Amino acid sequence: MEEIKGAIALIGYGLAAIGPGIGIGIVVGNAIQAMARQPEAAGMARTTMFLGIAFTEALALIGFVLFFIA
Amino acid sequence: MIQILAQEVVEESSGIDLLLPDTSELIAGFIAFSIIFVFVWKWVIPAADKALTARQEAITGQLTQAETAKQEAESLLDDYKKQLAQAKSEANTIVEDARQAADVLRSNLVGQAEEDAVSIRGKARADAGAEMDRAAAQIKDEVATLSLELAQMVVAGSVDESVQRTLVDRYIDDLGNLPS
Amino acid sequence: MDVLILASECDPATEIICAPENVIELFEFNEALFSIGPLDFTRTVVLTFLAMFVVLALFYFGFRRVRVVPSKFGVAMESVVSFVRDDLAKGTIGPEGSRYAPYLLSIFMFILVANLFALTPGINFPLTSRMAIPLMLSIFTWLIFVIVGFTKNGLHYLFDIVWPKSVPLALRWLVGLIELVSVFVLRPLTLAVRLFANLVAGHLMLTLLLGSGWIFFAAVGDIGLRSVIGLPWFAFGLLIFVFEFVVAVLQAYIFTLLSAVYIQTSVHPEH
Numbered sequence: 001m002e003e004i005k006g007a008i009a010l011i012g013y014g015l016a017a018i019g020p021g022i023g024i025g026i027v028v029g030n031a032i033q034a035m036a037r038q039p040e041a042a043g044m045a046r047t048t049m050f051l052g053i054a055f056t057e058a059l060a061l062i063g064f065v066l067f068f069i070a
Numbered sequence: 071m072i073q074i075l076a077q078e079v080v081e082e083s084s085g086i087d088l089l090l091p092d093t094s095e096l097i098a099g100f101i102a103f104s105i106i107f108v109f110v111w112k113w114v115i116p117a118a119d120k121a122l123t124a125r126q127e128a129i130t131g132q133l134t135q136a137e138t139a140k141q142e143a144e145s146l147l148d149d150y151k152k153q154l155a156q157a158k159s160e161a162n163t164i165v166e167d168a169r170q171a172a173d174v175l176r177s178n179l180v181g182q183a184e185e186d187a188v189s190i191r192g193k194a195r196a197d198a199g200a201e202m203d204r205a206a207a208q209i210k211d212e213v214a215t216l217s218l219e220l221a222q223m224v225v226a227g228s229v230d231e232s233v234q235r236t237l238v239d240r241y242i243d244d245l246g247n248l249p250s
Numbered sequence: 251m252d253v254l255i256l257a258s259e260c261d262p263a264t265e266i267i268c269a270p271e272n273v274i275e276l277f278e279f280n281e282a283l284f285s286i287g288p289l290d291f292t293r294t295v296v297l298t299f300l301a302m303f304v305v306l307a308l309f310y311f312g313f314r315r316v317r318v319v320p321s322k323f324g325v326a327m328e329s330v331v332s333f334v335r336d337d338l339a340k341g342t343i344g345p346e347g348s349r350y351a352p353y354l355l356s357i358f359m360f361i362l363v364a365n366l367f368a369l370t371p372g373i374n375f376p377l378t379s380r381m382a383i384p385l386m387l388s389i390f391t392w393l394i395f396v397i398v399g400f401t402k403n404g405l406h407y408l409f410d411i412v413w414p415k416s417v418p419l420a421l422r423w424l425v426g427l428i429e430l431v432s433v434f435v436l437r438p439l440t441l442a443v444r445l446f447a448n449l450v451a452g453h454l455m456l457t458l459l460l461g462s463g464w465i466f467f468a469a470v471g472d473i474g475l476r477s478v479i480g481l482p483w484f485a486f487g488l489l490i491f492v493f494e495f496v497v498a499v500l501q502a503y504i505f506t507l508l509s510a511v512y513i514q515t516s517v518h519p520e521h
Contacts, residue, residue: 047342047507054508058432058440064447065439068089088274088381088450095382097288098295102302103386106360109306111352117313118331121320 009067016063023056206246214242276457277379277450294380301363301377308359334358334506342510343517350513353394357387358506361445365498368453369491376498379449381442384505388442391509396434399516407516441508448501452494459487 031049035042221234282290289295312327320328334355339347364383368376377383399407411433412426466480 043337043341047511050504050507051511054440054444054504054511057444058436061440061443061447062436065089065443069086088277089446091382091385092278092280092292092294092380093288094282094290094292095294095298095380096386098298099377099383099386102298103356103360103390106302106305107353107356109309110356110359114309114313114331114355115335115352118328118335121313121328 013063013067016066017060020056020058020060023059024053027052027056210242210246213245214238217242276453293375294377294382297367297373297375297377298364298383300373301360301367304363305359308363330359331355338506338510342507343514346517347510347514350394350510353390354506354510357390357509358502361387361505362499362502365449365502366495368449368456368498369495374456376449376453378445378501379453381446384442384445387445387505388438391441391512392434392438394509395512395516398513402517437512441505441512445501445505448497452490452497455490456487456494459483459490463487 027049031045031052034045038045217238218235221238222231279293282292283296284291308327312324335348335351338358339351339354341347343350361378361383364377367373368379403410411429413422414425414429417425460483463480463484466477466483
């Protein structure tokens, strides 16, 4: 087998991005559903959505940092 | 020159260098942000508040101005209404006066006309009476003459003229004394 | 353009996209133009102060004169101020949010201008893609929400984080540990890295795409028909350019919103 070249950190970051990718999708999808059901509470739903994205995204961002460190 | 510097950078830096903050940039960012913060805190927010309150005041001022203008217009309208009412009542009194004057005039005229009519009628009656009297006298004369002549012709031979005459006169007087 | 060529040293005849030898040379400008004391005035430092002057000028000309009917620019600046103060500060933190409005307004405008430097012709470098600026701002936010948490709630602030009463006893220590790390380490770190990573990625994409396009176009004589390759790169780069504008505004908004939310969790820790 030929030698695999390149940074393994890239793969690590790619793996780290899967979970948050799915998570952000779920968060945003549910937030949109909430906004569609209760448009009068859209402001609160948006704030909470960004908060949820922030928490979920933290994992991807840690992966991003590790990519640079590794 | 840039080429050389870049090569130096490449040589001495690894991936983590991008994540570690540069001291000069940290200091510069701190200074810059502090200045912005103080400026925003001490000047921008008060200025924004001032702009907001000034706008509110201006709007309320405009509202009160509009209010006074409205009141002025209303008082003006009242004035006009009053003047109109006055003019109407004046016109009414004028018409009333005219009507009264016309009534007075008419009653005067009617009275005069009635008086005139009465006097004319009286005069006419008097004239008619006089005329009748005159006509009666004339008729009486003529009848006397005629009856005399007739009697003369009738009684030519029997009675003299003077007796006949007295007879006829008496007859005619009797006639004249009859109610006419 | 020297920098750009340097950044993407490639042979247009063989490559189809020009990648830099090392990403770092796109972001580090370490030659000091001049120095005052310990402060080296590199290109980034000069740009930091330029961003500061831009922010000050925007505010100054937006609120220079108090007028009943402001100019269009004045309306724009007033709407930014009212957006940050009413929607972000008061909307997120509550009635006492107006206390934090100056801070939130400062970070919003500073980050916005620093981000938009990425798209400004002649500068084309987002200040926030240097870790120093996002880290400095997120440390400020961290200091504010920690100090507010302790002054408003005393030591209960710490206990509520470490020993959350709403969680079952068996899991409480684990959740407490995760919360402790999350609040005091991950919050400021992710706040900084989110902004930094978004802007780094944006700057890289713009540089690669527009740089590749430019290099293929500029080398028309040498490579003949191959220069057509530059066209899609350039078009894609312009697309990303518009996208980066959205990212720049959105990231400034998210940084400010999250700062407000973090402060809110310290003001009302039970929520």
